[in-house]
Amino acid sequence: DTELEYWRxxxxxxxSITEQLKSKESRLVLGVAAAARSAAHRAWKASxxxxxxxxxxxxxxxxxxxxxxxxLEPLYIGTPSAVMDxxxxxxNNVKMMYAVARYYGTTPxxxxxxxKISNQMIACCKSHLRADGExxxxxxxxxxxxxxxxxxxxxxxxxxxxxxxxxxxxxxxxRPKQFxxxxxxxxxxxxxxxxxCQKLIEMLASxxxxxxxxxxKHIDGLDALVRKxxxxxxxxxxxxxxxxEYQQNQFDRDYLDFNVAIxxxxxxxxxxxxxxxxxxxxxxxxxxxxxxFQAIMHRDALKRDLDDKYAVIFRNYGADLEAxxxxxxxxxxxx
Numbered sequence: 001d002t003e004l005e006y007w008r009x010x011x012x013x014x015x016s017i018t019e020q021l022k023s024k025e026s027r028l029v030l031g032v033a034a035a036a037r038s039a040a041h042r043a044w045k046a047s048x049x050x051x052x053x054x055x056x057x058x059x060x061x062x063x064x065x066x067x068x069x070x071x072l073e074p075l076y077i078g079t080p081s082a083v084m085d086x087x088x089x090x091x092n093n094v095k096m097m098y099a100v101a102r103y104y105g106t107t108p109x110x111x112x113x114x115x116k117i118s119n120q121m122i123a124c125c126k127s128h129l130r131a132d133g134e135x136x137x138x139x140x141x142x143x144x145x146x147x148x149x150x151x152x153x154x155x156x157x158x159x160x161x162x163x164x165x166x167x168x169x170x171x172x173x174x175r176p177k178q179f180x181x182x183x184x185x186x187x188x189x190x191x192x193x194x195x196x197c198q199k200l201i202e203m204l205a206s207x208x209x210x211x212x213x214x215x216x217k218h219i220d221g222l223d224a225l226v227r228k229x230x231x232x233x234x235x236x237x238x239x240x241x242x243x244x245e246y247q248q249n250q251f252d253r254d255y256l257d258f259n260v261a262i263x264x265x266x267x268x269x270x271x272x273x274x275x276x277x278x279x280x281x282x283x284x285x286x287x288x289x290x291x292x293f294q295a296i297m298h299r300d301a302l303k304r305d306l307d308d309k310y311a312v313i314f315r316n317y318g319a320d321l322e323a324x325x326x327x328x329x330x331x332x333x334x335x
Contacts, residue, residue, distance in 0.1 A: 002072070003116055004065040011058035018055060021048075057103040064101045068093050075120040079128050080147075080154045083121060090117075091161050095169075099177055107181060114162075114186040121158065122193050125151045126244050136244070137237050141204045141211075148197040148204075155194035159187055189246070196246040199255050206262055207233055221276075225268050232261040270305050277309065286313045 071090040074082040094113065098105045104113075129147055132139050166179045210233075214226045236258055241248050273293060280286045290309055293302075 002076075002120075003113055004062065004069060004072075007058050007061040007065060011055070011062050014051065014055040014058055017051065060101065060103045064097045064104055067097065072117070072120075075117065075124050078124065080121075080125050080150045083124060084150075084154045084157050087157055087161050091165055095165055095179060098179065105177065111181040111185055114181060118158075118186055118190045121154065122190055125154065125193070125197075129244060136200075141208045145201050145204050145208075148201045151197045152194050152201075155187075155190050158190070162186070193244075193246040196244065196251070199252075200243060203236075203255070203258065210265075221272060225265060225272060228268070229262070229265045232258065232265075266302060269302060273302070273305060273309075277312075283313060 071086060071093050074086045098110050129136065136144060169176055169179045210226060210229045213222065236254060239254060241250060243251065276289060277286060280289060290306060290313065293306055
């Protein structure tokens with residue numbers, strides 16, 4: 001249930017009780033108890049005051065939460081991008097409600113509200129990520145990476161806006177009610193979910209780069225290394241858990257193993273690249289081979305290794321030119 005639904009339901013229940021107490025039968029019983037000055041009547045008067053206060057609280061909370069309804073709508077029917085666009089309005093409306101609401105403007109209530117908002121953002125993001133099917137492995141990788149990036153951007157924007165609102169109120173004079181709630185409660189789950197999305201982005205980017213590598217058949221000897229990587233991928237894909245279940249720690253352990261396996265493949269690829277250059281004797285052939293590798297090697301570690309190769313090639317080229325010049329100078333008068 002949303003926070004507004006909870007208070008509407010509570011208001012309806014309390015209204016119903018209040019209406020029942022206005023009935024002829026209830027008034028008769030209360031009149032007899034009052035005339036007898038019984039202990040039950042005194043207890044009833046205290047309960048009646050609590051009932052009135054509870055009803056006023058529910059009405060007041062419904063009144064102010066209703067002002068948030070439009071701002072909260074994207075969380076239930078929109079995309080993470082739409083939620084991000086509506087964040088300034090949402091945070092501003094929450095801030096205004098906190099400042100003026102008689103009953104709801106308390107730290108525990110606002111912490112609970114932000115906790116529910118964060119949970120609904122996560123639900124919205126999960127729904128968006130699964131729009132093309134429950135099995136994320138079957139999705140287009142680059143499209144899924146973009147969706148995951150938007151989730152992380154939403155988390156960062158949400159937290160940044162909350163913190164800037166808090167900091168602005170902290171320096172205002174006269175000092176208003178402070179917008180300073182338990183950030184672990186408010187953002188804890190979303191932070192974990194965002195971290196999971198970042199890990200999935202890194203995994204999918206790795207898989208995509210190796211898939212691009214696998215498409216290039218013109219470099220002999222790469223097949224075995226690529227097959228080794230995809231064997232690791234297939235083992236990971238067979239894991240039975242939900243990739244978006246961020247509180248499932250088995251994923252994190254398997255993710256570490258996956259990265260270790262990738263590192264091993266990268267080391268093997270670097271050795272393969274180094275061996276390929278060992279047999280090259282001319283600068284032109286070395287540059288052609290380097291261009292071939294650069295077109296397919298998108299991993300950062302491999303790119304750095306290839307960049308280093310440029311320096312080696314041109315240093316060797318410089319040495320060749322120097323040797324040619326020396327030979328020329330030595331023999332120019334006696335060709």
